[in-house]
Amino acid sequence: MTTKSTKNATPKYDITNVPPVGATSYDLVNGIQRHFVRTLGQDNRSHSSHYNYQALAFTIRDRLMECWKDSREASCEADGRRAYYLSLEFLMGRAMGNAMLNLGLDEQAEQAMHDLGIDLEEMIDEEHDAGLGNGGLGRLAACFVDSCATLQLPVTGYGIRYEYGMFRQLIKDGAQAEEPDHWLRNGNIWEIARPEYEQRIHFGGRTEQYRDDAGVLRCRWVDANDVLAIPYDTPIPGYQNGTVNTLRLWKSAATDEFDLGEFNAGSYPESVASKNEAEHISMVLYPNDSSENGKELRLRQQYFLASASIKDVIRRWVEKNGNDFSQFAAKNCFQLNDTHPTVSVAELMRILMDEYHLEWDDAWEITSKTMAYTNHTLLPEALERWPVYLFGRLLPRVLDIIYEINARFLTEVAKQWPGDVERQRRMSIIEEGDVQQVRMAYLAIAGSYSVNGVAQLHSDLLVEGLFADFYAMWPEKFNNKTNGVTQRRWMAMCNKPMSALINETIGEGWVTKLSELGQLAPYAEKAAFRKKWAACKRQNKERLAEVVEQVCGVRFSPDAMFDVQVKRIHEYKRQLLNVLHVIHLYDRIKRGDTANWTNRCVLIGGKAAPGYYMAKQIIKLVSNVAEVVNNDPEVGDKLKVVFFPNYRVSAMEIIAPATDLSEQISTAGKEASGTGNMKFMMNGAMTIGTLDGANIEIREEVGEENFFLFGLTAEEVEATRGHYDPSAIIAADEDFKRVMELLECGHFSQFEPGLFSSITHAIRGSDDPWLVAADFRTYVDAQQRAAEAYQDQKSWLRMSIFNTTYSGKFSTDRTMEDYNRDIWKLEPIKLK
Numbered sequence: 001m002t003t004k005s006t007k008n009a010t011p012k013y014d015i016t017n018v019p020p021v022g023a024t025s026y027d028l029v030n031g032i033q034r035h036f037v038r039t040l041g042q043d044n045r046s047h048s049s050h051y052n053y054q055a056l057a058f059t060i061r062d063r064l065m066e067c068w069k070d071s072r073e074a075s076c077e078a079d080g081r082r083a084y085y086l087s088l089e090f091l092m093g094r095a096m097g098n099a100m101l102n103l104g105l106d107e108q109a110e111q112a113m114h115d116l117g118i119d120l121e122e123m124i125d126e127e128h129d130a131g132l133g134n135g136g137l138g139r140l141a142a143c144f145v146d147s148c149a150t151l152q153l154p155v156t157g158y159g160i161r162y163e164y165g166m167f168r169q170l171i172k173d174g175a176q177a178e179e180p181d182h183w184l185r186n187g188n189i190w191e192i193a194r195p196e197y198e199q200r201i202h203f204g205g206r207t208e209q210y211r212d213d214a215g216v217l218r219c220r221w222v223d224a225n226d227v228l229a230i231p232y233d234t235p236i237p238g239y240q241n242g243t244v245n246t247l248r249l250w251k252s253a254a255t256d257e258f259d260l261g262e263f264n265a266g267s268y269p270e271s272v273a274s275k276n277e278a279e280h281i282s283m284v285l286y287p288n289d290s291s292e293n294g295k296e297l298r299l300r301q302q303y304f305l306a307s308a309s310i311k312d313v314i315r316r317w318v319e320k321n322g323n324d325f326s327q328f329a330a331k332n333c334f335q336l337n338d339t340h341p342t343v344s345v346a347e348l349m350r351i352l353m354d355e356y357h358l359e360w361d362d363a364w365e366i367t368s369k370t371m372a373y374t375n376h377t378l379l380p381e382a383l384e385r386w387p388v389y390l391f392g393r394l395l396p397r398v399l400d401i402i403y404e405i406n407a408r409f410l411t412e413v414a415k416q417w418p419g420d421v422e423r424q425r426r427m428s429i430i431e432e433g434d435v436q437q438v439r440m441a442y443l444a445i446a447g448s449y450s451v452n453g454v455a456q457l458h459s460d461l462l463v464e465g466l467f468a469d470f471y472a473m474w475p476e477k478f479n480n481k482t483n484g485v486t487q488r489r490w491m492a493m494c495n496k497p498m499s500a501l502i503n504e505t506i507g508e509g510w511v512t513k514l515s516e517l518g519q520l521a522p523y524a525e526k527a528a529f530r531k532k533w534a535a536c537k538r539q540n541k542e543r544l545a546e547v548v549e550q551v552c553g554v555r556f557s558p559d560a561m562f563d564v565q566v567k568r569i570h571e572y573k574r575q576l577l578n579v580l581h582v583i584h585l586y587d588r589i590k591r592g593d594t595a596n597w598t599n600r601c602v603l604i605g606g607k608a609a610p611g612y613y614m615a616k617q618i619i620k621l622v623s624n625v626a627e628v629v630n631n632d633p634e635v636g637d638k639l640k641v642v643f644f645p646n647y648r649v650s651a652m653e654i655i656a657p658a659t660d661l662s663e664q665i666s667t668a669g670k671e672a673s674g675t676g677n678m679k680f681m682m683n684g685a686m687t688i689g690t691l692d693g694a695n696i697e698i699r700e701e702v703g704e705e706n707f708f709l710f711g712l713t714a715e716e717v718e719a720t721r722g723h724y725d726p727s728a729i730i731a732a733d734e735d736f737k738r739v740m741e742l743l744e745c746g747h748f749s750q751f752e753p754g755l756f757s758s759i760t761h762a763i764r765g766s767d768d769p770w771l772v773a774a775d776f777r778t779y780v781d782a783q784q785r786a787a788e789a790y791q792d793q794k795s796w797l798r799m800s801i802f803n804t805t806y807s808g809k810f811s812t813d814r815t816m817e818d819y820n821r822d823i824w825k826l827e828p829i830k831l832k
Ligand SMILES: *Cc1c(COP(=O)(O)O)cnc(C)c1O
Pocket: 134, 135, 136, 139, 566, 567, 568, 647, 648, 649, 652, 673, 674, 675, 676, 677, 679
């Protein structure tokens, strides 16, 4: 490889003497013009705003590069403990607005674009979202790396550079259609390839025993097909602190000697074509949110990430420390984002033993003090299990090690509970049955020194239920880390009017210390402040209304209450309950029950996994209800409904600031945390929600009088099993009966009667796990309270201000401080 550094080729660069780039608007104008002409080869006949975007992006990137280099050098010099965030998903969204904010270049960029006669908003809109994630779990990883850079923590993100990210969602005749997201088609200015750090990843082959030079019996993985992993680095700037951390994403590529056999047999094109198999590994993100589909390619992706990332860390370790691993666990920590990268546990064991010849006990001591695992869900369908036969075929040596980990682990279980064979069967990392399976969550717990849930309720339910046996064995491993979101992206960047108002009121400290928002409390009582607050919200609502009109063709009046539910479409999130309420409002209008009416604009958005039938039915239902409601002159402005297509990070940046009422209505005990709920709260929305996930903590922070609570508790949900009779609930509730009649008579599917029968049957099923009918009445009543509260604008604005005021806990800065205090124990890296 020509990019490998060689001693005799060290050039005499004086990199301390590169001319500085400057941070005035004049410097930016110069940079833009230079990149437009010299980097992009454009001239005055070019009018494509895409080149304008690229010229600005290169100009901003120039300003990241030196800080990035300085941060790498500072981290290398500090030589302290580091953490690695391993995640199959990073839902980054756009980079440019965030980079400008964090570099402190917002105002200069605006001035520069003004001087050049270019619309900055239009430029920002040119950037394609980096949609390398499904939803909350992937967005969490993105918020985490932002906060780590701002806190100057030495944390590197490791993920996969999918060629195709999350699909683009189109709505055709009211139904979801998927289109591939080729986000790299126009290039990606925010990444730098680092082929000099490529790694070789093994697949297939078999395990072989041999005696080393000292006559010791050892194992090695032979006859494998290797695939190359090539790193692409993205800079992660901290907030105005000079730190730029790294997100390292791996792309798969074929090795040069790929299928030499066929090549020699004279089938050159076939041989080159077979490179495809290697390149497929990083081709596409699996679009399943909280469900696993057990495809071989997915396991390949998981091992590809784990192996490449661990080898990368070990490469750096060995460069500095040689083969001495005695301090490895003291200096390194891998945080596993769900079970997806859990094969890391066995991979680190393999490398330490097979490649560096450590004994089992030493390797295990290091591994189990280096790994930490975050659980993200209690839903059984999301718990990863891989068939042993698949593991054995793809990763034979790794499977050997998992068997050995399990054997030793079960010996420990037997020691602690002698004779309790049933417990051993329950806790085994290998599940017995027709098809043996590897239970990835159990491997993660056995191999980690920390196991955390993502909100207090979720962490409590984990140790009481799913992981109770493991909690009995290792109570000290378990802890809670309530999620958060970064206020840089989710307030400062996306809600400029509100941010400016807060800055002029209490200063800018909240941008890095969100709890300072608490100082807003007294201003909630001041009419002048409330008026300004209302003006900000109105401006944001007007911006969203324009987008809604453009993409949905429906006019939202900013005078109406904006009632929003955006998140992945899933039965447990209960978009259905929301639709039932919308139908109920429509029914009230039609029967003339509209005294003291509050006009509402209901926006529902989110992607359905392509193979999830019910989720797709729900999208179709929302669309059909919207069609009927929006075209009924009798309804008019009283109610508008849209299904907002292609929900993504850049859409949420417009939606959250404009929302009055945030729908967080999952069946209690099913939503691990939620983070959408936090973005809305920060932007001054009221929540209507159940006692689920982080909603509980949101309500604790803002006060029960500033939260619309309804529904069964998690405990009541569990107690309902076995005696749930939805049809009786419907029959006893006149409003509910009418809603079901409208659905069942085909009012929303005039040309396709029975179209929604799977939905109505699900609601009426006594086995409905989501208990939609059980919560209908209390939900409708809570909605009525919200509607009445909205009419008293003075009181509503106070509540809105309080939501922002008391959102301090939900910053990922706090979350990362918690991880660091309890799990990572890293020293911040101050720059010179
Ligand atoms: C925040 C966010 C999510 C998570 O939303 P939840 O309501 O917590 O499920 C999903 N997708 C996108 C694009 C987000 O920004």
